Amino acid sequence: MPPTDRFAPPPSLLTGKRIVLGVTGGIAAYKAADHASYLAQQGVDLRVVMTAAATRFVGPMTFEAITRQPVYRDVFDGWAGEEAGHVTLAASADAVIVAPATANTIARMAQGMVDDMLTATLLATQAPIIVAPAMEHHMWHHPATRANIELLRSRGVTIVEPESGHLASGANGDGRLTSRDRIVAAVREQLARGGPLAGRKVVVSAGGTHEAIDPVRFIGNRSSGQMGVALADAAFDAGADVVSVVGPTVTVPPMVGRVERCESAREMSALVQEETGDADVLIMAAAVADFRPESAVASKIKKGPGDDAPIVRLTRNPDILATVKRDGLFLVGFAAETDDLVANSQAKLQAKALDMLVANDAVATIGSANSQATLLFANGDVIQLPLLAKAELARVIVHQLIPALPEAERKDA
Ligand SMILES: Cc1cc2nc3c(=O)[nH]c(=O)nc-3n(C[C@H](O)[C@H](O)[C@H](O)COP(=O)(O)O)c2cc1C
Known part of the structure; x- marks a missing residue:
């Protein structure tokens, strides 16, 4: 009988994968801390990129403490020695997630704009991109957002649709960031290919x-x-x-x-x-x-007196x-x-x-x-x-x- 240690379990799909998590400036940015924590616990080599607006909602320190890595914020940082800033980060990624993705970042992605560290990384990467939008109901249904989403989809970006429910505005509607499990499932689908x-x-x-x-x-x-x-x-x-x-x-x-x-x-x-x-x-x-x-009885069996x-x-x-x-x-x-x-x-x-x-x-x-x-x-x-x-x-x-x-x-x- 073979020794049991030969059958040590293979690592999970996420273990050791380099994933870049882009966090943008929506109210759901606080949920990204939970996503980051979960991914780090799965053994992911996680790097977080925050937009300037995202840092108004959550402190970069939160992500630095979770990942034990500096948070990328400025496209002009990280160009010393061998490092080529967003180019190195983009090339090293197995997958890039944007969660939450604001209407603004989605629009900039669709236009191919490169005016911050996140959009620069997104344009430079060859890795699969998974976008989880979160915004107010009418922003999500606006023709501009619809067109941007369809354009990104046609370019191979995975969109993890938002859900309906309570929104930060106090209203109920579409645009609520979907669950962490659905976002992670979309990432796994990309990583499992082949x-x-x-x-x-x-x-x-x-x-x-x-x-x-x-x-x-x-x-x-x-x-x-x-x-x-x-x-x-x-x-x-x-x-x-x-x-x-x-x-x-x-x-x-x-x-x-x-x-x-x-x-x-x-x-x-x-x-x-x-x-x-x-x-x-x-x-x-x-x-x-x-x-x-x-044979299953069609009506509930009764407990009559003396039965x-x-x-x-x-x-x-x-x-x-x-x-x-x-x-x-x-x-x-x-x-x-x-x-x-x-x-x-x-x-x-x-x-x-x-x-x-x-x-x-x-x-x-x-x-x-x-x-x-x-x-x-x-x-x-x-x-x-x-x-x-x-x-x-x-x-x-x-x-x-x-x-x-x-x-x-x-x-x-
Ligand atoms: C309190 C507050 C909440 C916001 N929530 C959202 C949101 O959930 N989704 C969104 O697309 N924009 C939201 N915005 C607008 C964005 O912060 C704004 O468009 C910003 O420019 C986004 O920048 P970024 O895409 O670079 O992160 C919110 C703004 C404020 C002040």
């Missing part, structure tokens, strides 16, 4: 299912869906086209790829069958109920993995066992003709943020992993399945 799963469709199921007893009651399980969500994230970050089929227990669905929601095992089965028709990989991380009430407690007869649910099996679809199953983990999992791998099986201790894993898993492969390989956070385990699983995919199936390579 990854090892580019051109591949990966379907991931996540969470438990609800099996109706009557219109208000169901049989469910304790699965949180964290593992499936982490797998969708990891596959997306490896460049895959990801579809997540998530059950009702998933409270925080993946922010990336496409998400399809379902309630029952039979609904999940139908969705998985539909989505795997043209997929390369199916990862069944969902805790699908094995049984459901034989006996109802007897709910169960019947078997479809085995999703068995129904989708076909050549060219790489199947990854999960086994949550309470006894004889490896022996029971080997039997499941063979019985279901899986390509890969992730076996873990049911009690220790379900609902926990960590998991100690064993990976079993169709060729007999077994890899015992150390205790890992589910996000780390997801990256190991995805990176272990990439070389196991048949060469002939690779669409791009």
Whole structure:
């Protein structure tokens, strides 16, 4: 058996990436501090550029303390020695984010103006640019802003649309800076391009299912869906086209790829069958109920005086993995066992003709943020992993399945 340290989790997509965060002079500038803090915690090599107006809203010191780097403010700074100011910064970037982006900066970008450090960096960079506008409702809907946004889009700039809601003016309307998660998802989409799963469709199921007893009651399980969500994230970050089929227990669905929601095992089965028709990989991380009430009652079961407690007869649910099996679809199953983990999992791998099986201790894993898993492969390989956070385990699983995919199936390579 290989030593476990060989399977140390690969770094996350954001770790070590040089990202330039441009902050402009809107009221939402304070939110950029949270974005900067989050990115720094993800291991991003973050450089912040502020416009003069932005410094009226938030002090540069905030960003300097978060990034431990000087904040770029003046296009005439940073020209000593090897440094070529905005040119060096622009060339070193893996991605440039402008959040919040004012109507004014968007207009200057659209015109190709270079009258400060941020616009100079934006014009000089070859890296993907992600713009998250934030402004008052009528500014956002003004024909000038609409035209500028469309022009930027046509040049390949990613626009992360603002949301509707409470605005700084006190009114409700469009123009509110979107969530940090949506901005980060847009950055990840750009950074993941050309990854090892580019051109591949990966379907991931996540969470438990609800099996109706009557219109208000169901049989469910304790699965949180964290593992499936982490797998969708990891596959997306490896460049895959990801579809997540998530059950009702998933409270925080993946922010990336496409998400399809379902309630029952039979609904999940139908969705998985539909989505795997043209997929390369199916990862069944969902805790699908094995049984459901034989017939769901149409009206709420009443507790009348003297009534006996109802007897709910169960019947078997479809085995999703068995129904989708076909050549060219790489199947990854999960086994949550309470006894004889490896022996029971080997039997499941063979019985279901899986390509890969992730076996873990049911009690220790379900609902926990960590998991100690064993990976079993169709060729007999077994890899015992150390205790890992589910996000780390997801990256190991995805990176272990990439070389196991048949060469002939690779669409791009
Ligand atoms: C209190 C206040 C709030 C503002 N909020 C916004 C805003 O949310 N969005 C926007 O586009 N402009 C906003 N502005 C206007 C910009 O600050 C102004 O257009 C400035 O020139 C932008 O400069 P910059 O794009 O170089 O950062 C606001 C101005 C003030 C005084």
